[in-house]
Amino acid sequence: MISFRFVWFSLVFLTGTASATAMSDAIPNVYAQTRLSLNGKWRVIVDPYDTGFYNYRRIPYDQSDPIKGGYALDLKARTPSDLVEYNFSTSQTLLVPRDWNTQDDKLFYYEGSVWYQREFSYRPTSPDSRLFVYFGAANYRADVYLNGRRLGTHIGGFTPFNFEITGRLKDGPNSLVVRVNNTRLKEGVPTDSTDWWNYGGLTRDVFVVEMPATYVATHDIQLARGVPDRIAISIRLDGSAASSTPVTVSIPGLAFEARLTPGADGAARGEFPVAAGKLRRWSPESPKLYDVTIAAGDALVTERIGFRTVETRGPDILLNGEPVFLRGISIHEENPLRGGRAWSEEDARLLLGWARELGCNFARLAHYPHNEHMARVADELGIMLWEEIPVYWTIQWENPDTLANARRQLAELVHRDRNRASVIIWSVANETPVNDARTRFLGTLVADVRALDPTRLVSAAMEPHHEEHAPDTRIIDDPLGALTDIISFNQYIGWYDGLPEKCDRIRWDIRYDKPVFISEFGGGALEGFHAAPDVRYSEEFQEELYRRTLPMLERIPAWRGATPWILADFRSPRRPLPGIKDGWNRKGLIGESGAKKKAWFVLRDYYEKKAGE
Secondary structure, X not given: OOOOOEEEEXXXXXXXXXXXXXXXXXXXXXXXXXXXEOOEEEXXXXXXXXXXXXXXXXXXXHHOOOOOOOHHHOOOOOOOOOOOOOOHHHOOEEEEOOOOOOOOHHHOOOOOEEEEEEEEOOOOOOOOOEEEEEEOOOEOEXXXXXXXXXXXXXXXXXXXXXXXXXXXXXXXXXXXEEEEEOOOOOOOOOOOOOOOOOOOEOOOOEEEEEEOOOEEEEEEEEEEOOEEEEEEEEEEEEOOOHHHOOEEEEEHHHOEEEEEOOOOOOEEEEEEEOOOOOOOOOOOOOOOOEEEEEEXXXXXXXXXXXXXXXXXXXXXXXXXXXXXXXXXXXXXXXXOOOOEEOOOHHHHXXXXXXXXXXXXXXXXXXXXXXXXXXXXXXXXXXXXXXXEOOOEOOOOOOOHHHHHHXXXXXXXXXXXXXXXXXXXXXXXXXXXXXXXXXXXXXXXXHHHHHHHOOOOEEEEEEOXXXXXXXXXXXXXXXXXXXOOOOEEEEOOEOOOEOOHHHHHHOEEEEOOOOOEEEEEOOXXXXXXXXXXXXXXXXXXXXXXXXXXXXXXXXXXXXXXEEOOOOOEOEEOOOOOOOOOOOOEEOOOOEOOOOOEOHHHHHHHHHHHHHHOO
């Protein structure tokens, strides 16, 4: 049977009632597994009317099994009289992984369905092996078919998923067909209004992955919460022998070995001491990673994991028990030099390399889960991370399907990156309006992520407000702040709220005794446009805004870091101003050519000073 692998977990909501949700068990650390890359040229059919998915009565072809009609069948006309109104083999090609928008001018603004098709052959190395087709991400909905049979559907544009195809391959070429649809939806996560480009397509790696009959479906290996001299291990095996296969976890660099016995559900958990004085903690100054091996029967998983603790105490953020100031920057998953979706390790090294050059020890990966390389490269470079899901602006707070979608995306992100030492903050939302339905929705997400991973901090990007009688006082009293570990908010004084000189007059009223983090500030500047500091969109205006914002933030006693908006210019259809924006958000410290704007050097010098304190 072909199945989308699921793991079920029980969560207690804020109301105290128990419920359950499902998350896709994407194969962990896929880059260390036996795999066949399906990256490269795929045949595509652009299908704005969804002709290949619905019949003329608007009924999906794949509601029946076997499928009756539609492009998923990948039919070929065998005689001159056959009526087949599509042909993958003579259609155009697009590269995978890539977005379709930047590969074909006709698709630049396209939102809708594109069908991807590729043939492949694969012979397992063992007759007992299990095979999966794995997708790093597909934006936004992916309907997947193999040899004319439906494998399943994945919703959400930024998290990995896989389908089992054991026993479904033919000896000859196999046809893999994927309908990808990036239509923005009011009920979606994100909703139909965002401030970034809606890149469509198979935007990350695609593999056929070979696993043993019983394999490691999840693994979580990190320092135990509150007991930092012990390593907490949680493993779940999947397969017929899951409950009878012992697990061994080895860390040669620590002379550490732990043996675990799974229960009936294939899960094995335990805490094990580390030899005194052996462990070197991961930190930005010393990003130590250990080789870790998980062995379970024929299954072997290799990882590189760093060990550190993160917590809060009053107004402080503590890394390995010591206060830390988060010298950060926000980043979109876009390579500005080519203007398309970033996806590769090289892209990750470019973006995070810029962050290091800026003096950052922290980065906010906005506004959705970035590709897996970002967290792995951050582990190596010693850059702490904020990761978030696209619960952005306003979505359908009272729609149970929207909530289930958000919960699933959050669970998939945590499942993928829970072993990355660099990830210290999970964020559940950005700039959402305060109301009861929204706070219940986000409260459920906070409860979810704490149940999934109690070792990291939880936050969300909130917003300040002011009262008429005190126009220069900004108040932070969002009820969501009672649930988060740090008080994070976006503020644009001097850009959307007055001019830069207004920063000198602002006072803050923050009604929580928690660390304060500024998740966004900044303003736009066109790279190379120079004028007086009061001329909007000039580099000098942006420079002046940074010069005045940083002292303003220093007047917040509990201020413990920031991620100014943003590292580099990025595309956004919301930004049409001719000659200035031309479809780009210009708040980057780096322009679309890669040149550094004047504000870059203001922030770099400030971070250099903070690092020396």
